[in-house]
Amino acid sequence: MKQLKTIIAIAAFIFSVGLQAQDSRVCHVASQDIVESMPEAKQAEKTLRNLEKTYLARLDEMDKELKTKYQNAQQAAPSRSKEENERVLQELAEGQKKLEEYYSQSQQAIGQKRVDILKPLLEKVRNAIQKVAREKNFQYVLDSTTGTGLILADGYDITADVKKELGIQ
Numbered sequence: 001m002k003q004l005k006t007i008i009a010i011a012a013f014i015f016s017v018g019l020q021a022q023d024s025r026v027c028h029v030a031s032q033d034i035v036e037s038m039p040e041a042k043q044a045e046k047t048l049r050n051l052e053k054t055y056l057a058r059l060d061e062m063d064k065e066l067k068t069k070y071q072n073a074q075q076a077a078p079s080r081s082k083e084e085n086e087r088v089l090q091e092l093a094e095g096q097k098k099l100e101e102y103y104s105q106s107q108q109a110i111g112q113k114r115v116d117i118l119k120p121l122l123e124k125v126r127n128a129i130q131k132v133a134r135e136k137n138f139q140y141v142l143d144s145t146t147g148t149g150l151i152l153a154d155g156y157d158i159t160a161d162v163k164k165e166l167g168i169q
Helices: 002-023 031-037 039-079 082-135 159-166
Strands: 026-029 140-143
Touching (some): 082 140
8 A cells, every 4th residue: 555655656746747847848049140140240240350450460560669679689789788788688578578468458358348249239139039938938948059058959949030039131
């Protein structure tokens, strides 16, 4: 009798879990695909490329100046005193340090600009995903973008619906 109660309890548990699984609706979306197809994202990438070109041009200029100073220092080294050569080497080291600092600052600035530009786009996509998922009565949305951890995506894909919501062809 005790075994029958245990079997009935297990069966009831499995049945209730099965009902819950049927009630929960899951779909997936390729959010990166949506973002990349937005005209605003294409403009954002263009803006970031232009900013990067500006920083690279300045870095090239600084590098050329430093190389010229180094070549001049090498040529003039035999005719200078030891102290003067040490001072010139110190100036070159400071120039190299400034170049490295500028590179680091430029990378941080580009990264921050990327965040500033893409944040509103990602928010717009997230809101559209939520709207479409709610309209279609989905409780969970998984991101099927490569690298997000989703291995199998055979369920309903709302990517096209979200693009339609955003007016993307």
